[in-house]
Amino acid sequence: MHGVGGVAFSARGLTRSFDGGLVWALRGVDLEIAAGERVAIVGRTGCGKSTLLSLLALLDDPDAGDLLVDGRPAGGLRPREAWRGANVGIVFQLHHLLLHLTVAENLALPLVGRARRRDRRRRVGEVVERFGLGHRADTLAARLSGGERQLVAVARALVGDPRAVLADEPTGSVDSETGSTIMEALLGWARRRDGTLVLVTHDETLAGSLDRVLRMSDGRIVSSGAVRGGHGGRGAAVSPPGLAAGAGTDVAGRP
Amino acid sequence: MLPAVRSLLRRPARTLLTVSGIAVAAGNYILLVSLAHGMKLQAQGLVDELGTDVAVMRAGSPFPMDSRMTGDDVEALRQVPGVAAVSEVVVATTRLEPRNFLFVFGLDPRQRIAGGIRVMEGRSLEGSDELLVGDVAAEQLELRPGDRVEIGRTRLEVVGLYHSGRAFLDTGTIVDIPTAQRVFDLGGRVNLVFLDLADDVELKPVLDHVHRTLPRLEASPSDLFAARLRNLDLVRVYARILALLAVVVAAITVATTMSLGVVERRQEMAVLRSLGWSRWRVARRVVGEAMLQVSAGACLALPIAVAGLRLLPAGDLSGLLPQTIPVAVMAEGIAVVLAVGALFSVGPAMQAMAARPADALRAL
Numbered sequence: 001m002h003g004v005g006g007v008a009f010s011a012r013g014l015t016r017s018f019d020g021g022l023v024w025a026l027r028g029v030d031l032e033i034a035a036g037e038r039v040a041i042v043g044r045t046g047c048g049k050s051t052l053l054s055l056l057a058l059l060d061d062p063d064a065g066d067l068l069v070d071g072r073p074a075g076g077l078r079p080r081e082a083w084r085g086a087n088v089g090i091v092f093q094l095h096h097l098l099l100h101l102t103v104a105e106n107l108a109l110p111l112v113g114r115a116r117r118r119d120r121r122r123r124v125g126e127v128v129e130r131f132g133l134g135h136r137a138d139t140l141a142a143r144l145s146g147g148e149r150q151l152v153a154v155a156r157a158l159v160g161d162p163r164a165v166l167a168d169e170p171t172g173s174v175d176s177e178t179g180s181t182i183m184e185a186l187l188g189w190a191r192r193r194d195g196t197l198v199l200v201t202h203d204e205t206l207a208g209s210l211d212r213v214l215r216m217s218d219g220r221i222v223s224s225g226a227v228r229g230g231h232g233g234r235g236a237a238v239s240p241p242g243l244a245a246g247a248g249t250d251v252a253g254r255p
Numbered sequence: 256m257l258p259a260v261r262s263l264l265r266r267p268a269r270t271l272l273t274v275s276g277i278a279v280a281a282g283n284y285i286l287l288v289s290l291a292h293g294m295k296l297q298a299q300g301l302v303d304e305l306g307t308d309v310a311v312m313r314a315g316s317p318f319p320m321d322s323r324m325t326g327d328d329v330e331a332l333r334q335v336p337g338v339a340a341v342s343e344v345v346v347a348t349t350r351l352e353p354r355n356f357l358f359v360f361g362l363d364p365r366q367r368i369a370g371g372i373r374v375m376e377g378r379s380l381e382g383s384d385e386l387l388v389g390d391v392a393a394e395q396l397e398l399r400p401g402d403r404v405e406i407g408r409t410r411l412e413v414v415g416l417y418h419s420g421r422a423f424l425d426t427g428t429i430v431d432i433p434t435a436q437r438v439f440d441l442g443g444r445v446n447l448v449f450l451d452l453a454d455d456v457e458l459k460p461v462l463d464h465v466h467r468t469l470p471r472l473e474a475s476p477s478d479l480f481a482a483r484l485r486n487l488d489l490v491r492v493y494a495r496i497l498a499l500l501a502v503v504v505a506a507i508t509v510a511t512t513m514s515l516g517v518v519e520r521r522q523e524m525a526v527l528r529s530l531g532w533s534r535w536r537v538a539r540r541v542v543g544e545a546m547l548q549v550s551a552g553a554c555l556a557l558p559i560a561v562a563g564l565r566l567l568p569a570g571d572l573s574g575l576l577p578q579t580i581p582v583a584v585m586a587e588g589i590a591v592v593l594a595v596g597a598l599f600s601v602g603p604a605m606q607a608m609a610a611r612p613a614d615a616l617r618a619l
Binding site for chain 2: 054057059060079081082084085090092095096098100101105110112113114116156160
């Protein structure tokens with residue numbers, strides 16, 4: 001549907017504060033994520049993971065710093081919504097489904113304005129089957145269980161066949177079985193599409209199943225390293241320039 | 256069910272109240288404009304019924320009752336080339352218990368314009384101090400031939416009841432012209448004169464002749480008579496302004512409700528933006544929901560206006576009120592409500608456009 005392969009992200013000195021500078025979420029983040037790489041961002045609550053993800057998704061703007069997407073300045077990707085709709089799938093921490101819409105209608109939302117009605121139906125039908133949601137397609141999202149909602153949210157992120165998926169704790173609020181299903185879906189998509197997967201998580205085991213782990217603390221990336229035996233085989237550790245000495249060591253998803 | 260409908264039905268009470276507010280405002284608009292429109296139609300209908308070619312009033316008179324034309328004026332009109340017949344009319348109002356407002360028409364029963372009036376009971380006018388009563392007025396006033404009434408300190412005898420099919424006439428009374436002039440102290444003057452033109456005579460030269468030779472008079476084609484009644488135009492303007500105010504108030508309510516809805520759904524708007532929806536598409540969604548409510552209100556406005564017309568205590572004004580709501584007024588009402596609704600949905604739409612996608616990721 002779109003260009004082959006994933007999206008490459010490159011950031012230098014990203015900072016982002018809230019409440020007029022009272023709260024600093026990011027304090028100069030440098031990172032490189034190669035196209036098709038599967039990266040986990042880990043760290044304590046409030047360390048800036050979700051803020052970083054929203055900057056990568058072009059949902060928000062940094063106060064300072066440069067972000068390149070596929071080698072182009074993020075500010076030049078206009079209109080942003082169109083670029084995001086065509087290239088990025090987002091999985092929110094909370095499912096953020098529109099509860100008054102059916103499963104199929106929720107899944108069609110990213111395709112509105114991008115695909116004709118017939119194509120939307122076909123794409124939604126495919127995704128619904130792939131996720132085993134066929135029997136729930138016409139069910140209102142409000143009537144789904146929490147796990148089902150998150151599954152639909154992941155399906156919604158993939159329905160547009162994106163080049164990158166940015167997922168914020170996609171398994172954080174579901175049982176382990178649903179969590180496995182969600183991860184299988186995301187990793188399956190990444191393999192099939194050679195897409196870039198950036199996943200914010202508290203789950204070190206989950207992080208260890210990806211190519212690389214970026215560890216954040218207090219608004220900075222404090223370590224970055226390839227995971228031994230990760231899924232992707234793209235585990236060439238990319239140590240962002242500017243990291244403190246000692247960073248870039250193999251964190252292997254474990255402390 | 257449409258997703259937009261489902262979205263609105265998430266808060267059914269709020270939606271119902273909003274739609275009801277719009278419906279009442281729009282119904283009020285249609286009813287008020289219909290009433291004003293109806294007065295003009297009734298006045299025009301009366302003139303149409305007379306079947307004359309030219310209506311003449313004193314120049315500058317806003318309403319027939321303000322117009323005064325002397326016997327010399329009437330004689331001068333009779334001399335205008337091409338005029339075959341001249342009909343004089345006195346139009347006055349009086350109070351006759353229990354009616355506070357009753358039309359009294361002064362007509363010459365021998366004139367052609369009295370031809371459409373059928374005496375249903377009793378006889379026609381034969382002398383002075385006699386009164387013909389329209390069948391609707393007779394029922395309201397409980398009058399029968401032989402009864403006596405006092406108008407302007409003059410006792411008149413009811414000699415017959417008539418029906419013309421025109422509410423304007425049937426809710427009023429008729430006396431002969433000398434009686435009307437005496438009762439209403441007109442000193443031999445009349446309010447209106449209608450001209451019948453001879454066959455094959457062009458209308459415009461006659462109008463030009465009247466305006467040139469009798470500048471104190473204002474002649475107009477009979478079919479445009481009502482258009483010249485400036486007071487009725489004023490009534491229509493006032494009715495429109497009042498009705499529009501009600502619609503604007505309703506639209507402000509819708510805008511406030513929609514604005515509140517946008518605030519409540521800030522996260523939803525942000526999610527849509529994060530899924531690739533443009534600002535404009537999000538705004539369109541808000542406008543669409545607003546217009547859905549406005550449209551529903553506009554549809555309900557029609558039965559409300561019709562019911563209002565039926566339930567309106569017409570009383571003394573029954574002759575002036577329309578029997579039905581004109582389609583043009585319905586269309587105007589709906590168009591005005593849709594236009595005002597669209598205008599006032601812009602604010603909430605802009606509010607929705609301002610939703611920051613990043614808010615979808617952060618806890619609100």
